[in-house]
Amino acid sequence: MLGLLLLQVLASCLCLGHSEVVTSFTTACAQFFYEKTPPSDTLRPTNAARICQRLSNKYHFATLYDKTRRIPVYSAYIYKPGHGYRYNSWFIEPQLIDKKSYGKEMAEPWTIHSANIGENQAVENDYSSAVMPVDRGHLCPSGHLYEQTSRWATFTLTNIVPQYSTLNQGAWSVYEDTTMRNKTDGCDKTYVITGAVPGNTNISNGRVNIPSHIWSAACCLVGTNPTRAWGAIAKNERGNNQVTNLNLGRLETKLSELYGGKVVTLFNNACPRQ
Ligand SMILES: *[C@@H]1O[C@H](CO)[C@@H](O)[C@H](O)[C@H]1NC(C)=O
């Protein structure tokens, strides 16, 4: 009983924190979700962290992270494509080591003096040591954000999954660049959620899961009206170079199947399902 009470007190204290690893996306980083509605909790794994991705005193996108599989479940952002250059290194999320001891900003690992950086998240060596032909695949791609610091903020390993190179550099990049530009023609604002379905294989001796599928969903607003929405999904398998384009309703149904029959909703009801 006392334990329960303590837990409740602890939980309510956590809710008050405004730091980067947050307890709910409906209060923190809600701006990255249409109508402040994050996807259904059915996507959330048991050992999850919600990250408001922060760099240079600004929030750039939101990520739901799976601390056991050490990959993101999804990243949510507002599509605002631009040009710029890549960050030449990789950030990690210090608050995944310990929320109390570290600040709100993502950080380069060499600035963090802890032996436990890799306990709850992937580190560079997990990817550089991979024998599978996988890239560091961005969920929120740098090319979908406009400001240079926003683009750099996508180079955090909490936004990255092991993605087979053929897909990442082939059909998926065509979806990200060409298809998205085409489909967002006429949209005043487009909310995007891009995610990964956990798979049965891994890199780095089981430390980092290789997702079975990569998916993306978008809801396009003209003025303030969500006039259309769409989705895309691809098998993250060696050699696959195909992305299936489908409507939002079909994508949610497909994800429900992949998540063991649990109902999955990605966007607020107002975004058209077909
Ligand atoms: C853009 O979309 C239109 C229809 O919406 C389609 O006919 C056209 O082929 C697309 N172009 C590209 C480059 O994907």
Ligand SMILES: *[C@@H]1O[C@H](CO)[C@@H](O)[C@H](O)[C@H]1NC(C)=O
């Ligand atoms: C990682 O993959 C290997 C080989 O496929 C498998 O034997 C092992 O169980 C996997 N580990 C995890 C944690 O998934």
